Amino acid sequence: MNEIILPKAVENFIAATNAHDANALNTVFGDGATVRDDGTTYTGGAEIREWIQGHLINPKIVITPTSFAGDRLVAFGDGDFPGGPLSFAFVFGIKDDQITDLTIDPV
Template structure:
């Protein structure tokens, strides 16, 4: 399998998700960031923290990148949720190594 080179913010997102570190994940998001996942938009600090806990940390999601191009990470994700592993597309917008927008869809 070829080596996938990720921008620093994306690489750190993958590593901290796989470490199930909610505080470190939250620290990756810029003030005013937004997340869109499963048809819901998370825009406040409280909403983003809730998303991180409910969708990444509590189900112990492990992300295995399969491709990355133009801000779009495609990855196999497994954890304590039904139907896994599933393939998701994470579309990142970043500024100064912080995530300003993240959209997640089934790939």
């Protein structure tokens, strides 16, 4: 299997998610970042911290990448949620090794 090469910000996002480390996840996002997930948009530090806790930390999400091209990561997400594991597309906006924009959709 070919190795998937990821930008540093994406590597950090996956590592912090899989470690269930909310503090590390918070540092991956730049000031004024936006996350779109489950039909809701989360903007700025406070809303993203709430999203991290509710959507990644509490359900103990583990992300397993399957492919990366351009700005789009396809990965399995597993954790304490119904129907898992599921395949998701994560589309990243990145600047200076921080995530500025993230959109997550089921694949």
